[in-house]
């Protein structure tokens with residue numbers, strides 16, 4: 001697909017009609033896919049009555065919004081506001097954002113993350129042992145009982161990420177409790193706000209009370225950790241200590257609320273996405289025996305009966321291609337909205353100040369002119385010798401606000417897979433198609449039940 005047809009006369013965006021609204025409420029993702037198909041990569045305005053976002057899916061347009069004129073497309077507005085009760089204000093209206101960003105970038109940079117190798121490896125090994133016990137795997141009778149992949153991956157991912165980011169400032173039971181509360185906050189209790197962002201917060205919606213209770217529970221868990229870290233001198237390399245020690249360019253530190261928001265914001269960004277990705281991949285493995293065979297073969301060859309560690313990661317090449325393809329198809333960060341600061345024109349289309357721009361990796365990853373045969377699951381598209389538009393693959397966003405945790409993810413997720421798959425061959429119990437449903441991130445609509453069959457050697 002090309003939009004390079006010379007300058008176009010300035011015009012309003014094509015409007016896609018309100019007939020999508022009933023479907024949007026019944027099956028939001030399917031309606032969204034239809035809207036994406038109808039727009040066909042062109043900028044369109046989606047008429048949802050009181051809410052008329054611009055839909056921008058073409059990589060050239062995305063490059064402009066996410067990179068070339070990024071200051072005009074702010075990470076704030078009605079789609080971010082409801083979440084701010086959990087994570088603090090969006091980056092573009094948060095005075096403490098420069099401090100938070102500096103901490104995230106330092107903490108999550110390659111050298112710093114590789115310093116977590118021993119902690120990460122040990123925590124994942126323990127979490128997988130625990131999962132195996134819960135699944136009754138490896139004992140007499142072989143494959144044990146089916147377990148819910150989402151719940152299990154929540155436990156593994158929370159333990160790994162929070163142990164690595166917060167050290168021993170939080171107990172294992174505290175981590176599990178935080179996991180449950182955050183999952184409730186970011187799923188069922190948030191869905192109506194996600195689907196009707198135009199309803200003011202002063203108007204109650206189903207799920208609000210539960211969401212507020214979750215926010216309170218998160219506060220009750222996180223504030224004591226922040227206060228204790230401050231009292232103890234905050235000299236650790238964990239995120240709480242780093243937030244407390246950090247200073248802006250004028251030498252100012254941040255208060256407890258900003259530390260709490262930074263820590264919780266990082267938890268949401270890092271855990272919710274990773275859990276979703278690691279829940280969907282069982283369905284992809286089940287549906288594609290050839291991919292599964294290659295993945296198992298790589299893990300058997302590279303790890304075998306060793307204890308998986310960071311030293312194995314450079315050789316887990318296909319595992320990483322597989323994870324990229326999972327994230328192309330199940331683009332868990334399915335929408336990353338922006339608010340337009342000043343009137344603008346993109347490729348001849350007038351964009352009005354104050355409106356919302358819906359950027360959807362999920363739709364961009366399905367554009368036929370951008371991705372050959374987008375419906376085919378093929379990890380090889382990410383092989384090193386294949387090229388694509390820089391803004392065609394947006395699983396981790398693009399431009400200066402792209403995901404700060406990408407390096408972390410590609411250490412953690414392959415290590416979790418290597419630890420699990422070097423011991424077990426998970427078998428999917430429900431082999432029907434696993435459809436995603438929309439929450440803050442995409443989640444499996446039905447439980448994905450897996451059984452852990454021990455590897456036969």
Ligand code: HEM
Pocket residue numbers: 075091101104108266269270271273274277327332333336337394395396397398400401402403404405406408409
């Ligand atoms: C499957 C895994 C993940 C996916 C798909 C993902 C996706 C994304 C996306 C799309 C954004 C940009 C949002 C926007 O443009 O508005 C983002 C931002 C961010 N992510 Fe991730 N992420 C993942 C894992 C992680 C992990 C493991 C961490 C931390 C350990 C993390 C930390 C962050 C942070 C701090 C930001 C904000 C960056 C900034 O604005 O400077 N993410 N992520």
